[in-house]
Amino acid sequence: MNRIRENMKYISFRAGLFLGLTLAGLLILLFLPEPGGSAMQALLRRKGLLLVVVGLFLLAGYVFLIKPYRVLAGQSRRFTEGYLSLAELLESPVMYSPSSEKTLRHLEKLVGMTDAIDLSKRQAQYRALQNQINPHFLYNTLDGIRSEALLGGMDSLADMTEALATFFRYTISRTENLVTLEEELENCNTYFKIQQYRFGDRLRLEIVRDMEDWEELRTALLPKLTLQPVLENSIIHGTELRLGEGVTRIVLERTLHRLVIRVRDNGVGMEEEQLRELNRKLSQGLQEPDNSSHGKQGGVALANVNNRIRLIFGEEYGIHVYSMLGQGTEVEISIPYTVRKRGDQVL
Template sequence: MEQIKRFVKKFRFISYRVAFLYMVIVIFMMLQIGYQFHLLVQGLAPLWPLITMTLATVLFLLYVFGRIAAPYQRSEKFVRRFLDGYVMTDFKEYQLPLLTPNTEMQLEKMEQIFHSPKVFDLNKRQAQYLALQNQINPHFLYNTLESIRSEALIAGLDSVADMTEALATFFRYTISKVENLVSVEEELENCKTYFRIQQYRFGSRLQMHIDYREEEWEEIIHCRIPKLTLQPILENSIIHGTELKIGTGNLRIQFERTERRLIIRISDDGIGMDENTLLELNKKLRKDSSAVSYQQSETKGGIALANVNNRIHLIFGEEYGMHVYSIEGEGTDVEIVLPAIMSDREIKNRGIFQ
């Protein structure tokens, strides 16, 4: 009884009604083949109606499978992923089968919404919020920091002056630099500044190493990456990885360049994370945690990584992004894969920010 109820309930959907209709047609055709075969055996009909009927059934089945069932399954997969929260950036690329002209328009509208500058700006601002936590008037901040630095120099407190200078440089990059894509060199410089500030806190307990292949370095530093890609991850590594570790913490930023990709790996030898936390984190990175669904991610933690990853998805597409490897007690590696973009022309050619 329960099964019948469930079956009837499914009939609310047109897809089930269409599938049922096809089933009825196929059964009817099979019966026809059987009937024709019976007539042939009895010697009451020639061979050609049986051949025609069989051919028609095979062609019908092939058509239904190739042109309706398979595209429908693809479309279902797309919708399921969308509902699961995966990032969908380029709707046209998926070549979805469309039900009506209105469905096409509906998809175009969705694409416009997801590609709107507002969504991207919202994500970018989140990154700034994460860095600053509060909106502060930048000029007031720089002037104040400059005053502190002068006072410190007069008082002979060189370390305070240096720290203040680093802080001002860091804020200037974070708040005032307006470009969305910056060079690896600039981003790395910001990381070094941030690390300088942190070293005043941790001293020799914290070490940073930068690894690269000498022959690739010239090209790597000119690659363009989204602003504030590295520093939030470095910050995460310090706060959640090495800070809680007993003894010296080592941070490592490794760059690798292939023909089409730039691979950046930020590693720490801190406390790592357990399997479930890692699974959750990677799941979040795989799926959409954009500003549109921000509320959800905020409650579950890992905002900085999700934010950086989301900006990468929005700018370059879902093929690129971030993945975290970690073993509890051993450390964590964050691997970022980006397209190797060297010039503004390439940005234009790829249609980024258009």
């Protein structure tokens, strides 16, 4: 009985108005006083009124039935194509029938539970790994290797070990989610230094920034480990495969509301279709990165960074890739411009 009542409420909301308008129009026609004037004038007036009623009927039909249906169909399509999550679908301004809404809410609960279980499982795995590594043991060992190398006169080995220790310290030990751009760039430089031991002069890193804006840029906040995975991706899938010198440029810019970072390489680039597919996946976001694509274009690293940005700042931000076969690739990272104010909590 309750269900019938709920469904009646739903129907009355749209169709009630629709039927009401139609009935009102018909009533006007039925109880209209006999018009004066000639028979032709009366007929014309009645016809005119009939037209108005039909017009209102069509308009009401469009506003209360067709338009909501179109919105619902569009949102469902976006959901099935992966642009919308279940939560977003439920939040979007669509009128569901009460029973459909109930089903969707229940489904959301079930999905949420699975996600929470997955998340806690992954966190537990990560903690276990972190405990196994025992950072202090790792740093002490690396420091030991560095000292031995210095004593043995192997300066480059000492430098390399120092760079590796710095890199791990930043990656493993720092627990905050948001760091400054300056810190991220330092980590990139450290990572690049390690890669240079492998590639030598074949690799070059350029950081381009407007010195006028640098003071504002360097304190801008971004999720930790946003830049390094993108840089790694650019080296491994772009410049490493290229014959001759590989140049990676990091261009830093800010607009009124955004921090824009472009990581560009002069590597092998990618096919148009591959690029479309990658950008489509990044647009859809918040999906489990597909491990099978690893090794092709580094879809996992980019998807991870993109997902983190979108989770923190919203879907208007994230990563977009530009590329042409043989001409290199550019990864554009877009983040809202925020700085840590005095007294702000470390996230």
